[in-house]
Amino acid sequence: MSKVSITLQNTDDGRQIVDAIVSDNPAAEVSRMPALTKIDCEGRLCLKRETIEERLGRSFDLQELQLSLISLAGNVDEDDDSFTLAWEAGPATKNA
Amino acid sequence: MNAMPPLQKQRKLSLKERYAHLTRDLGWETTYQPMDKVFPYVAYEGIKIHDWDAWEDPFRLTMDAYWKYQAEKERKLYAVIESFAQNNGHLNITDARYVNALKLFLTGVSPLEYSAHRGYAHVGRHFVGAGPRIACQMQAIDELRHAQTQIHTMSHYNKFFDGLHDARHMHDRVWYLSVPKSFFEDACTAGPFEFLTAISFSFEYVLTNLLFVPFMSGAAYNGDMATVTFGFSAQSDEARHMTLGLEIIKFMLEQDEGNVPIVQRWIDKWFWRGYRLLSLVSMMMDYMLPKRIMSWAESWEMYFEQAGDALFEDLSRYGIRKPKYHEVAAKEKHRLSHEVWSIFYNYTQAAAFHTWLPSEEEMTWLSAKYPDTFDKYYRPRFKAWSEMAAEGKRFYNQTLPQLCTTCQIPMGFTEPDDPTTICFRSAEYKGERYHFCSDGCKDIFCHEPEKYVQSWLPVHQIYMGNCGGAEVKDVLAWYHLNFGVDNFDYEGSPDQKLWDEWQAQKAANPV
Numbered sequence: 247m248s249k250v251s252i253t254l255q256n257t258d259d260g261r262q263i264v265d266a267i268v269s270d271n272p273a274a275e276v277s278r279m280p281a282l283t284k285i286d287c288e289g290r291l292c293l294k295r296e297t298i299e300e301r302l303g304r305s306f307d308l309q310e311l312q313l314s315l316i317s318l319a320g321n322v323d324e325d326d327d328s329f330t331l332a333w334e335a336g337p338a339t340k341n342a
Numbered sequence: 343m344n345a346m347p348p349l350q351k352q353r354k355l356s357l358k359e360r361y362a363h364l365t366r367d368l369g370w371e372t373t374y375q376p377m378d379k380v381f382p383y384v385a386y387e388g389i390k391i392h393d394w395d396a397w398e399d400p401f402r403l404t405m406d407a408y409w410k411y412q413a414e415k416e417r418k419l420y421a422v423i424e425s426f427a428q429n430n431g432h433l434n435i436t437d438a439r440y441v442n443a444l445k446l447f448l449t450g451v452s453p454l455e456y457s458a459h460r461g462y463a464h465v466g467r468h469f470v471g472a473g474p475r476i477a478c479q480m481q482a483i484d485e486l487r488h489a490q491t492q493i494h495t496m497s498h499y500n501k502f503f504d505g506l507h508d509a510r511h512m513h514d515r516v517w518y519l520s521v522p523k524s525f526f527e528d529a530c531t532a533g534p535f536e537f538l539t540a541i542s543f544s545f546e547y548v549l550t551n552l553l554f555v556p557f558m559s560g561a562a563y564n565g566d567m568a569t570v571t572f573g574f575s576a577q578s579d580e581a582r583h584m585t586l587g588l589e590i591i592k593f594m595l596e597q598d599e600g601n602v603p604i605v606q607r608w609i610d611k612w613f614w615r616g617y618r619l620l621s622l623v624s625m626m627m628d629y630m631l632p633k634r635i636m637s638w639a640e641s642w643e644m645y646f647e648q649a650g651d652a653l654f655e656d657l658s659r660y661g662i663r664k665p666k667y668h669e670v671a672a673k674e675k676h677r678l679s680h681e682v683w684s685i686f687y688n689y690t691q692a693a694a695f696h697t698w699l700p701s702e703e704e705m706t707w708l709s710a711k712y713p714d715t716f717d718k719y720y721r722p723r724f725k726a727w728s729e730m731a732a733e734g735k736r737f738y739n740q741t742l743p744q745l746c747t748t749c750q751i752p753m754g755f756t757e758p759d760d761p762t763t764i765c766f767r768s769a770e771y772k773g774e775r776y777h778f779c780s781d782g783c784k785d786i787f788c789h790e791p792e793k794y795v796q797s798w799l800p801v802h803q804i805y806m807g808n809c810g811g812a813e814v815k816d817v818l819a820w821y822h823l824n825f826g827v828d829n830f831d832y833e834g835s836p837d838q839k840l841w842d843e844w845q846a847q848k849a850a851n852p853v
Contacts, residue, residue: 280635281574321400
């Protein structure tokens, strides 16, 4: 497997989003640098709207991520409730 | 089957539904003119698309959401820009040498944002499917925003520092700026699918992290609040662009097996073109940030070797392999920034920013980051140059350099397996001999010689008399560079004089 990755700004919202990601994805590794935080996770990483809302104490549209995001790695899938990054098995996948 | 429950008045559409409505009824089969006349560029590259609707933006961004969030980003950015200006933020940077990285950014990178705006507006018009057209339209607007906000942010530094006064003009004329300029013109003159592979995939997805993530973090570390804010404001769009890059590659690969070898060749070409362009960034990171976050080699390992391994592992299911010559980039990572900084030290008399030799403390950092190369190859070189300067014989290279016909960088790179020998390659085409810095650049030329024989090589142009005259001073005037002000070493520059005055003032009036 390979790692997916997301990098967020060290802003008020960004910090809460990082906390939400870490609580939903226990395998996530967090690296903090000046002005930004990079999170790497084996295979898959999922951001849940509900967890972020709990942290922020307000309603949160996942598309608001656009305001805090710096970079990502992995295939993106976004709907109203979750934002997922994954390196998944595709149509022509090799046998393990 | 159970009957569907009656719909609540007007149910709010889900993200997926909103995106589907936006992208599925905007494309139609034309009747007044045949489709191939309306979309003339979509077939000639050999890419076969059977179902344009299979392309989907994973962010599912609709126009209303796009405007809403972009407006919010602008409000945040402009609040910072104003506060930076009102609080004399330029006084809080670590050292005025840092501003030279901004000079290179404004003259080398910001004009590329504008070229990207034009490129995406163009290819967005020429794709048949509504999904990619909308993604390209949004990106075209993003890129225009990046050019504007970068110029606006850095305009504050132009009030105080030299070399920032005419970036657009310099971009079209100055010798080393032909490296980024020709890179983008190469992409914009390709077909629409190659353009997306070049810029969306190879550049945005695979390589731009190296510029916008560690370098911008470095800007923050050096007290440049304004630049880090435009950097991250732009980069938040970049995350969407990266996703477009990955989607377009998968889309081409899934549509037709015949697309695989075409896409692979473009990945090979544009990896190498982009990597050579980023050699300027390697020098910005290792030499131009007074306080450093991570070295070029560490960034390359994090953002290309590790992230690239994951990416190419994922793409291997389509039969795509890692870009050709990635192993050469790995061999070069411990010498790239030192070789490039040396080139600029050689030609400081003709650059629109200042150069310097690293301090003892900086050399200690470089030794620690480059234990196998720095003390062996580069410290002695810097020591010799420093001794020459102390004797009043500062070394200037008086001969114009030979340029690589493909990447247009002076031939200062070394053999992949021998850091002490300059790497020369050449090829003959229609009775003329052309020169290259690497096998990567030579391969690119040999595949499309008719394109690259037209390269506007600054050194050739100077010798042909097309650049204002025969003397350095004439050429610099033609570049709109102020001789003795914008060029030469930082030591002794008006920038340094001004900065030292500010520091003396600060010390005399402790707050």
